[in-house]
Amino acid sequence: MSGNRLPKVLMLSGSRRCVPPTKSANTISWLLQSFVDHATQMDAHIISQWDDSLLCVEYDRERYIHVMPKTEKFLGKLVGILPYRVRSWLFGIADPAVIAYYLGQALLVRCLKPDLVIAHIAYPLFRISRFLNPGVKHVYYFHSSNLAGYPERFIQDIFQYANGLVSISQLALDEVQAKYGTLPMPSRVIHNGVNTEMFNSVNVPSLRTVARRKYQINEDALVVLYAGRIHPSKGVDRIVNACISLRARFPSLILLLAGDESFEKSADLSFGHQLRQDVQKYGQNTVRFLGWLPYEQLIDAYASADICVLASLEVEGNSMFLLEAMACGLPVVSTAVGGVPEIVLHGETGLLIDPSQDIAVGLTQAIGSLLEDGALRRRLGVQAAQRISVNFTSRLMTGKLETYLIENNLI
Numbered sequence: 001m002s003g004n005r006l007p008k009v010l011m012l013s014g015s016r017r018c019v020p021p022t023k024s025a026n027t028i029s030w031l032l033q034s035f036v037d038h039a040t041q042m043d044a045h046i047i048s049q050w051d052d053s054l055l056c057v058e059y060d061r062e063r064y065i066h067v068m069p070k071t072e073k074f075l076g077k078l079v080g081i082l083p084y085r086v087r088s089w090l091f092g093i094a095d096p097a098v099i100a101y102y103l104g105q106a107l108l109v110r111c112l113k114p115d116l117v118i119a120h121i122a123y124p125l126f127r128i129s130r131f132l133n134p135g136v137k138h139v140y141y142f143h144s145s146n147l148a149g150y151p152e153r154f155i156q157d158i159f160q161y162a163n164g165l166v167s168i169s170q171l172a173l174d175e176v177q178a179k180y181g182t183l184p185m186p187s188r189v190i191h192n193g194v195n196t197e198m199f200n201s202v203n204v205p206s207l208r209t210v211a212r213r214k215y216q217i218n219e220d221a222l223v224v225l226y227a228g229r230i231h232p233s234k235g236v237d238r239i240v241n242a243c244i245s246l247r248a249r250f251p252s253l254i255l256l257l258a259g260d261e262s263f264e265k266s267a268d269l270s271f272g273h274q275l276r277q278d279v280q281k282y283g284q285n286t287v288r289f290l291g292w293l294p295y296e297q298l299i300d301a302y303a304s305a306d307i308c309v310l311a312s313l314e315v316e317g318n319s320m321f322l323l324e325a326m327a328c329g330l331p332v333v334s335t336a337v338g339g340v341p342e343i344v345l346h347g348e349t350g351l352l353i354d355p356s357q358d359i360a361v362g363l364t365q366a367i368g369s370l371l372e373d374g375a376l377r378r379r380l381g382v383q384a385a386q387r388i389s390v391n392f393t394s395r396l397m398t399g400k401l402e403t404y405l406i407e408n409n410l411i
Helices: 027-038 052-056 069-080 084-091 096-112 123-132 152-161 170-180 204-214 236-246 269-282 295-304 320-327 359-371 374-391 394-407
Strands: 008-013 043-049 064-067 116-120 137-142 164-167 187-189 222-227 253-258 287-289 307-310 332-335 350-353
Touching (some): 008 096, 043 096, 069 096, 084 123, 123 137, 164 170, 187 394, 204 295, 222 295, 222 359, 236 253, 236 359, 307 320, 350 374, 359 374
Parallel strands (some): 008 043, 008 116, 116 137, 137 164, 253 287
């Protein structure tokens, strides 16, 4: 470093969405933007995928850099010449379009000459960037809870070449160490952080009446909310069945499903179709599909809700849905999978369900206990909001990242 220049850090998005966020963006887009917004010890820049919606947005083009469609198309044609097995061995994935996007980011890194590169989410992105930029320090920022489930050659590649490893879940690091031994690089758990200017318990009460009117919900209704992918791994069908079964005890119960089965890349259209058919048969008065909501509109869904529920069956890092719901002062019900117990304290900020037990029964009991006890809902909701404001804001997480990088001489 020279003079007072802040270290230049490039963040690479493994998600094929744009940053800064637009209506086509996802949670990762907002998380990455928060690092730029709150960074004080590093000169942070983000490379993400271009989206035409950015044409209508004013943003700092030095901070937010994009892989353009022409570049991706050209690189995709080159990569597509390679046989499937060769692509898979070289890059860790075989999809030419995704490889082209990651290659485009790695080539931009060469041009921008950063002090540090942080590859988010995707191991192949870390692999490609590190290979094309061997003279730069590289940190892999892992966003799920199943790092130990990666193929061994991926883990060994990370062990050999990563200068640092960040996980959003302590469970992920513990399981890797249990399987492979002590990590050879400095590592740190940095949970996801909530934008508490957007999601907070202070603003929600004033939004409730308007939000319920927007979704045509009576003021006396009891509303359960799920927001996320309509996918079997999220246990959405179990949430639906639990709420339908509870309708006899709670006639005013409404379940809102904010999400879509086709928006994300890993779509399961048959599951979504079957779920909608089942709702038509058995739960028309109970279940309402809101469709995919732009991120900034989720606050209306939270403001309408009394309880938020997640029933993931296997992998869950730090669900932004649960974090945002808690920030809004809502009690949560969730299966205790992945990193969820690191966020949700059973009996204090929500209710956790043992995934080894009958999840359907557990969901019905937990949701039912909150529906019938308004005082319990309020107590858990207040404590949930306090937990987020003290421990899990985006500003706090940016500070933790900077401290980790500085303490380990990564910047």
